[in-house]
Amino acid sequence: MIASESVIFAIQAGIKLGNKINRVLIDSSRERPLVLPLGDLFANVQEIDAFNYFHLDNPELVDPGGPYHGFSDAELVKAYRTILSIREEVGDIEGIGKTAEEIVMNLHRFEQVKAEFGSKPAVQRILGVVVEIGIDYFVANPDRLEGDSDGKKILAAFIKELDEIEFSEATPKTLISDVMLASLRTLNKNATLIDDDKRTTALIAGITQSLIGDYEELTSPSARDQRGELIRRIATSVIKGGAGAFNENIELFLRDDPQAKALVSSTLSQVISGLESKADLFSNESVELIYKSALTAVGEHPDLFTSNELLQDLIGNTVKALSVGNPRTVFGSETLSAIVQSGIQAVAENVDVLIDPEDPQNELLANIVRSVAHGLSNTLAGGGTVRDLLSKKQRADMMRIVFNEVAKSPEHLLAGIDDDARRSTLAQVIGSVARALGEDPGKLVTGEGFLELLKITLNTAVFNADKLLKLDSQSVGTNIVFKVLQQISTAVLEHSDPRQLVSRSVFLMIVEKALPVVSSNLDGILEGGDQQIKAVISKVLDLANDTLDNRVNGANLPDLAEAFLKRVLRGELNLNEDGATLNAATEILNAA
Amino acid sequence: MKTISKIHQSSMWIICLLTLSVFSGCETLDYRAVQAQFEVAAQADNNLSPSVFTEGSVFTDPGYQPVLDQLTDEFIAGLDSDLRANAWLLRGISEWRSMELTDALESANRGLESNPQEGSRDHVLLELLPALLFDSEIAIEVRNLNNGLSLDAYAQVKTKYESAFAKVEDAMDAFGPGTPASTQFYVHYHRWRMLQNWQQIIVDLDANGQQRAAQMREAASIFESATLDDEAEKAMLAIPPSQPLRQLIDAKKSS
Numbered sequence: 001m002i003a004s005e006s007v008i009f010a011i012q013a014g015i016k017l018g019n020k021i022n023r024v025l026i027d028s029s030r031e032r033p034l035v036l037p038l039g040d041l042f043a044n045v046q047e048i049d050a051f052n053y054f055h056l057d058n059p060e061l062v063d064p065g066g067p068y069h070g071f072s073d074a075e076l077v078k079a080y081r082t083i084l085s086i087r088e089e090v091g092d093i094e095g096i097g098k099t100a101e102e103i104v105m106n107l108h109r110f111e112q113v114k115a116e117f118g119s120k121p122a123v124q125r126i127l128g129v130v131v132e133i134g135i136d137y138f139v140a141n142p143d144r145l146e147g148d149s150d151g152k153k154i155l156a157a158f159i160k161e162l163d164e165i166e167f168s169e170a171t172p173k174t175l176i177s178d179v180m181l182a183s184l185r186t187l188n189k190n191a192t193l194i195d196d197d198k199r200t201t202a203l204i205a206g207i208t209q210s211l212i213g214d215y216e217e218l219t220s221p222s223a224r225d226q227r228g229e230l231i232r233r234i235a236t237s238v239i240k241g242g243a244g245a246f247n248e249n250i251e252l253f254l255r256d257d258p259q260a261k262a263l264v265s266s267t268l269s270q271v272i273s274g275l276e277s278k279a280d281l282f283s284n285e286s287v288e289l290i291y292k293s294a295l296t297a298v299g300e301h302p303d304l305f306t307s308n309e310l311l312q313d314l315i316g317n318t319v320k321a322l323s324v325g326n327p328r329t330v331f332g333s334e335t336l337s338a339i340v341q342s343g344i345q346a347v348a349e350n351v352d353v354l355i356d357p358e359d360p361q362n363e364l365l366a367n368i369v370r371s372v373a374h375g376l377s378n379t380l381a382g383g384g385t386v387r388d389l390l391s392k393k394q395r396a397d398m399m400r401i402v403f404n405e406v407a408k409s410p411e412h413l414l415a416g417i418d419d420d421a422r423r424s425t426l427a428q429v430i431g432s433v434a435r436a437l438g439e440d441p442g443k444l445v446t447g448e449g450f451l452e453l454l455k456i457t458l459n460t461a462v463f464n465a466d467k468l469l470k471l472d473s474q475s476v477g478t479n480i481v482f483k484v485l486q487q488i489s490t491a492v493l494e495h496s497d498p499r500q501l502v503s504r505s506v507f508l509m510i511v512e513k514a515l516p517v518v519s520s521n522l523d524g525i526l527e528g529g530d531q532q533i534k535a536v537i538s539k540v541l542d543l544a545n546d547t548l549d550n551r552v553n554g555a556n557l558p559d560l561a562e563a564f565l566k567r568v569l570r571g572e573l574n575l576n577e578d579g580a581t582l583n584a585a586t587e588i589l590n591a592a
Numbered sequence: 593m594k595t596i597s598k599i600h601q602s603s604m605w606i607i608c609l610l611t612l613s614v615f616s617g618c619e620t621l622d623y624r625a626v627q628a629q630f631e632v633a634a635q636a637d638n639n640l641s642p643s644v645f646t647e648g649s650v651f652t653d654p655g656y657q658p659v660l661d662q663l664t665d666e667f668i669a670g671l672d673s674d675l676r677a678n679a680w681l682l683r684g685i686s687e688w689r690s691m692e693l694t695d696a697l698e699s700a701n702r703g704l705e706s707n708p709q710e711g712s713r714d715h716v717l718l719e720l721l722p723a724l725l726f727d728s729e730i731a732i733e734v735r736n737l738n739n740g741l742s743l744d745a746y747a748q749v750k751t752k753y754e755s756a757f758a759k760v761e762d763a764m765d766a767f768g769p770g771t772p773a774s775t776q777f778y779v780h781y782h783r784w785r786m787l788q789n790w791q792q793i794i795v796d797l798d799a800n801g802q803q804r805a806a807q808m809r810e811a812a813s814i815f816e817s818a819t820l821d822d823e824a825e826k827a828m829l830a831i832p833p834s835q836p837l838r839q840l841i842d843a844k845k846s847s
Contacts, residue, residue, distance in 0.1 A: 025620045026672045030714070032627055034682075035634040036778060037689050038840070039724060041785050042731055043792035045844045051795045052821045055805040062801060073795065 047073060050080035058101055067108030122167040129173045130159060133180055144184070153200055154187050155180075161205040165213050175228055179211050182235035190243045199260070203242050206264025211235065214269050230272070230279050237284040238268055241291035249296055259302060266306055267291070267298045274315025278323060278336060286337035290315070290344050297348035304357055313362030318343055321366035326373035330387055331395050338396035339369065346403035353410055365403075367414070370421040372402055375430025394447040401455055402426065409462040415471065422474045429461045429469065430454060431476040436485030444489055449504050453511060457481060460515040467522055480525060484518045484533055485511065491537035499545050506554045510537065513562035517569065524569025536564050539575050543585050551589050563588040619670050623679065626662045630682045633659055637689055656686035677708035677718065684721050691732070693725045700725075711768025713775040720763035720779055726756035727786045730793070740796035743803065750807075753790050754814050760786070780830040781837040787824035788844075794820075 054062045054076050062068045068079050086100040113127065134155060138144060144151030158180050183204050187193065193200055211231050218224045242264060271294050275282050282290075294315075298305040305311050321327050322336045331339060343365040347354055354364060361367075376387055390398065406413045406426070417424040433454055437444050445453055461468050461481055470478040488511055492502050502510070514533065518525060525532065540561045544552035552560060564584070567573035573584050633655040663683040668676055680703030687696035700721040708715040730749055734741065741749060763779050794807045808819050817823040831838040 022620060022672070025624075026674050029620055029624050029627065030674050030678050032624070033774075034627065035631045035638070036717075037634045037637045037685060039782060039785055040728065040731060041788060041844065042734075043788035045788055046847070048788060048791045048795055048821070049845070051804070052791075052808065052819065055801045056808060056819055056821070059802075059805070 044077075046080070047077050050077045053080055053083070061101065061104065067104055067111075122169040122171060125169070126162060126167050126171065126176060129176050130162065130180065133173075133177045137181060137184055150187070151184060153197060154183050154204065157197075157201040157204040158183050158208060160201065161208040162212075164205075165209065166216055167212075168216055170224075171212070171216065172228060175212060175215060175231060178232045178235045179208055182239050183207075186236050186239040187243060190247060193243055193246055199246055202257070202260035203239075203246055203264055206261040207238055207242055207268055209261065209265040210268035210272070211238070213265070214272070226279075227276075230276065234272075234284060234287045237288040238271075238291050241288035242268075242295055244288070244292040245295035245299065248292075249299055263298055263302055263306065264295065267295050267311065270294070270305075270309060270312035271315060273309075274312045275319055275337075275340065277316070278319050278333075281333050282337040282340070286341045289341045290337075293341070293345040293348040297344070297351055300348075301351050301355075304351065304355060304360065308360065310355070310360050310362055314347060314365050315340060315344065317363050317366040318369060321369045325370075326377045327369050330373040330376045331369075331399075332392065334392050335396040335399075338393075339399045340365075342396065342400040343368070343403050346400075346407050350407035353407055364414075367417045367421060367424075368402060368406055368426065369399065371417055371424045371426040372399065372430055374422045374424075374427040376434055377431075389441055389445070389450055390447045394451060398451055398454065401451055402430075402458075405455065405458045405462070412462045412465050413458065415465065420474070423471050425461065425465050425469060425471065428471060428476055428479055429457055429481065432469075432479045432482035433457050433485060435476050436482050436489055438486075438489055438493065443493060444507050445504055449508055452508055453485075456508070456512045456515065457485070460519055464519045468519060480518070480522065481515070483525075484515060487531060487534035488514060488537055491534040491541070495538055495541045497541055497545065499549065501544055501552070501554045501557055502541070503554060506557060509558035510561050513558045514565055517562055517565045521566065521569035524571065532568060533565065535575055536568050537561055539581060540564055540585075543582070547582060548585055548589070551586075556589065556592055559592055560585060560588055619667075620672060620675065622662075622667075623671055623675055626659060626679075627682065629662070630656070630659045630686065633686065633689075656690050659683070659686045660690065660692075673706065676706040677703050677712075677714045679703075680706060681714050681718055681721070684718070688721065688725055688728065691728065693729055696725050697722055709770070711766060711770045713772055716763050716766045716771055716775050716779060719766045720760065720782065723756040723759035723763070723786065724782060726752050726759070727789055731789065734793055734796075740798040741793065742798050743807075746793070746797055746807065749793060750811060753786070753811070756786060757783075757814060777831045777835055777837050780827045781841070783827035783830075784824050784841055787820050787827060791820050791824070 051073065054068060060066050062071065062076070068076060071079060083100050083104060086103055110127070110131070115124075138151065141151065143149070162176075187200065187204070193203070215224060215227050215231065218227055268291060271287075271291050272279075275287070275290070294311055298311065318340050319336065322331055322339060323333075347365070355361070413424075413426050413429075415425045417426065421427055433450075434441070437450075441450065465471075468479065468481040476482045488507075492507055492510075495502075514537075518533065540552075540557065544557055544560075564573065567584060568575060573580065575581055636655050659682060663679055663686070668679045668683070671679055680699050684696045684699030684703060687693070687699055700718050703714070703718040703721075708718060730752055733749070760779070760783055767776055767779075790811065791808065794804055794811065797804050797807065799807075808821070812819045812823060815823040817826065828838065828841050831841070833839070833842070
């Protein structure tokens with residue numbers, strides 16, 4: 001029999017147990033982790049971010065005038081993504097968001113600037129090209145675009161000038177590139193110039209105007225093509241030349257000079273016009289030097305050179321002269337650029353002397369070239385091979401010497417040049433020297449020696465041209481200077497000179513001393529006959545190789561010859577009297 | 593014989609006790625089944641597109657009906673009192689997701705009346721649920737429009753959102769030492785979500801940029817933030833980056 005207490009206990013226990021288990025179950029159910037729904041996100045988060053970015057945080061970007069004014073919400077989302085990309089590209093540092101906005105605002109301003117040229121799509125394109133080139137350059141040279149850098153100044157000057165040029169849609173990108181990059185690369189090294197904004201601007205603006213502006217004015221495709229090639233080649237050189245002129249002539253193109261740009265531009269235009277016909281013969285270095293000299297000349301005498309095309313003519317006519325006839329034969333095409341350069345340099349350094357403002361001779365340099373060429377031609381120089389003696393450099397140096405000598409005494413050396421170049425003083429002197437050296441001038445002079453001889457002769461002739469030269473005849477044979485040189489040459493060549501005292505340098509010393517003596521004792525020449533000089537030199541050589549071989553050497557032989565020449569030409573010494581001759585020589589040597 | 597009989601009797605008593613205990617927890621076991629069903633529905637709900645404007649919208653039935661069929665008034669009344677709040681919560685959420693918004697509000701109220709443990713998940717979420725309902729109600733209204741709201745019509749929406757965020761505030765006030773971190777993160781997530789929805793409505797207003805910007809600032813006046821976006825940022829930052837809900841937000845921002 002089951003006890004009632006047991007049943008009741010069992011029931012109570014069961015209830016307690018059940019309650020306990022149930023409580024555990026309930027608690028675990030109540031606290032059971034649940035997956036909960038995330039709900040609905042109707043928003044386009046990026047669209048909201050874009051809206052807040054533009055309308056709340058940066059309203060200037062969407063306000064009237066801002067780069068994103070008038071954009072739809074969808075377009076703003078795209079723009080926002082772009083700005084996020086810019087931020088990512090620039091770097092995620094504090095405050096960089098502003099930099100991204102600055103970039104956008106500046107790009108927008110740039111687009112507005114371009115848009116201002118709405119009717120000039122060519123200009124818009126050029127601006128784009130400038131940016132493109134600038135990016136390439138400054139990516140490679142990032143330090144040159146920082147702060148108030150030289151690069152920025154140069155670029156600013158270049159861009160400013162572009163505003164003044166009427167571009168065509170056919171303007172090649174490379175043209176802009178070459179001028180712009182030449183400016184950036186070259187002027188970077190000119191710290192003094194760059195520090196002066198106005199002079200930098202004048203230089204770059206003037207050169208850009210000339211190079212690109214003149215290009216734009218050409219109408220034929222072939223002319224444009226040719227000019228484009230030239231610009232590509234010389235852009236750096238002209239900028240270097242211009243910078244050189246500015247740097248070496250601080251007083252030129254003063255910073256407030258409103259004419260500066262125009263002078264720089266017109267000078268370059270004239271230079272290019274002058275040399276263009278033979279542009280391929282002009283090295284970059286010679287273009288640089290020509291422009292530098294030309295700019296210096298123009299800077300010092302602006303009125304003289306800008307009221308006409310004198311510079312262009314000087315260069316152009318010289319180029320022409322060197323390209324045909326005797327000059328072409330004598331000088332060849334290889335020396336053309338160097339000759340033009342030295343000519344312009346001489347003009348630049350001696351404008352007051354060489355250029356008459358009332359009657360500027362635009363054939364001046366050309367006439368000089370022709371005169372020299374005539375002087376060396378067969379007509380005047382005879383069958384000798386003086387030309388062959390001279391290297392290309394020496395031929396160019398010869399012209400430099402001639403230009404400088406002409407600059408010292410233009411009235412004398414240029415006399416007769418306009419009438420007949422062959423009868424000019426210059427041609428006659430050079431011809432006299434060349435012909436006097438005979439068939440084999442190499443026995444007497446080297447190339448350098450010839451140039452020295454030329455200089456000596458010019459220096460002497462210039463002081464007594466009317467006596468030493470006969471300009472009424474083309475033939476140099478009638479010139480006293482020719483006779484003197486010829487007699488000295490013959491004496492030296494015909495004498496055996498066993499001691500070999502008369503080297504090429506001694507020969508030059510003899511001439512250098514003899515010419516002035518002759519020039520100041522012409523009666524002796526005229527009365528004593530043609531061969532006196534030869535006789536004197538021969539006699540001196542006899543003494544040097546015989547009786548006075550212990551007293552005379554290569555160093556004092558020219559002095560002895562000079563002294564003998566003086567006495568003989570003055571009638572103070574008779575060469576036929578051996579005793580008197582010996583005594584005179586001894587006396588001269590003792591007095592030295 | 594007597595021994596065998598005693599053993600037999602003991603076994604019988606044990607079996608009776610166990611049977612009694614089992615029968616007394618049946619409702620709880622049934623409720624656990626409902627909970628499991630709810631989880632399946634919620635999982636399916638979360639796997640659908642969250643945007644009302646794309647296909648597969650949650651406005652299609654994600655599968656909460658079986659839960660609702662189970663969680664009748666009678667069933668909930670039959671549950672242990674400690675389970676009723678949870679049950680009302682599940683019912684309220686199921687009604688919310690099934691767009692039975694009025695019923696869901698009533699469920700929330702009844703859930704709170706069933707005295708959930710203070711600071712518990714169920715307490716906090718029952719406080720939050722009305723806010724979620726207001727947000728969905730607004731979404732339905734806006735969805736029916738072809739264009740953005742006019743500024744006049746928006747005024748009512750603004751008032752509703754202000755009420756909704758007052759409820760969110762109530763939910764946050766219910767946080768206590770015992771409130772699970774996951775629950776708090778869940779509240780902050782919905783805060784962020786609702787702020788995004790509110791901002792979208794403003795962005796879509798039929799007004800110019802300056803007017804809409806002004807509304808953005810004006811809307812934030814109920815918070816201690818300058819703009820709704822600033823407030824949304826705060827909600828996002830309240831969830832640690834390692835948390836899945838935060839990672840979800842980050843993914844939404846960068847997509």
